[in-house]
Amino acid sequence: DQQVKQNSPSLSVQEGRISILNCDYTNSMFDYFLWYKKYPAEGPTFLISISSIKDKNEDGRFTVFLNKSAKHLSLHIVPSQPGDSAVYFCAANSGGGADGLTFGKGTHLIIQP
Amino acid sequence: DAGITQSPRYKITETGRQVTLMCHQTWSHSYMFWYRQDLGHGLRLIYYSAAADITDKGEVPDGYVVSRSKTENFPLTLESATRSQTSVYFCASKQGPGNTIYFGEGSWLTVV
Numbered sequence: 001d002q003q004v005k006q007n008s009p010s011l012s013v014q015e016g017r018i019s020i021l022n023c024d025y026t027n028s029m030f031d032y033f034l035w036y037k038k039y040p041a042e043g044p045t046f047l048i049s050i051s052s053i054k055d056k057n058e059d060g061r062f063t064v065f066l067n068k069s070a071k072h073l074s075l076h077i078v079p080s081q082p083g084d085s086a087v088y089f090c091a092a093n094s095g096g097g098a099d100g101l102t103f104g105k106g107t108h109l110i111i112q113p
Numbered sequence: 114d115a116g117i118t119q120s121p122r123y124k125i126t127e128t129g130r131q132v133t134l135m136c137h138q139t140w141s142h143s144y145m146f147w148y149r150q151d152l153g154h155g156l157r158l159i160y161y162s163a164a165a166d167i168t169d170k171g172e173v174p175d176g177y178v179v180s181r182s183k184t185e186n187f188p189l190t191l192e193s194a195t196r197s198q199t200s201v202y203f204c205a206s207k208q209g210p211g212n213t214i215y216f217g218e219g220s221w222l223t224v225v
Contacts, residue, residue: 044203045216093212
């Protein structure tokens with residue numbers, strides 16, 4: 001039973017355009033959502049997060065949107081740059097997450113020149 | 114800022130051998146975690162620890178043993194390695210009941 005789903009294994013976007021990565025979740029207890037970015041041969045690095053009390057959080061070129069009624073969140077990257085090519089993991093937890101994060105399978109973003 | 118360091122980074126072992134992956138963090142974080150990453154599965158939690166001498170099972174604990182005698186160390190042991198345990202293992206930590214977890218660089222383990 002996959003509680004966090006990233007249904008697009010890969011996404012190709014032209015440099016300078018907007019990249020939109022999607023994530024769905026099934027656990028209604030999740031109250032905090034995060035995006036991690038991962039380059040090959042490195043550990044995941046924290047990118048941006050959002051609490052369930054908000055519907056949008058922005059940090060520079062990165063914006064995360066949360067639609068609680070649809071149990072859906074998305075990560076927008078504008079404008080996309082070559083260095084954004086990586087695997088992006090959506091993650092969630094509840095109640096402070098003492099037991100860690102639940103991750104999606106990841107989306108491989110490829111930025112084309 | 115050393116953060117989290119994992120060792121070894123790369124390891125090849127034989128089926129049935131015992132293997133220990135080390136994890137050390139310099140932030141004095143209370144919580145530590147072990148995840149494994151496999152194609153088609155993303156990151157799955159093996160074990161976690163809320164403090165020294167406190168450990169709990171995650172989603173995929175079978176075949177693994179952990180200990181946490183010191184806050185800064187969280188070793189993961191495969192008591193009798195199997196080919197299905199070929200994976201990339203990530204150690205992670207966080208300060209308290211907050212939400213952001215910080216990962217190490219990973220340990221690539223191949224069981225032949």
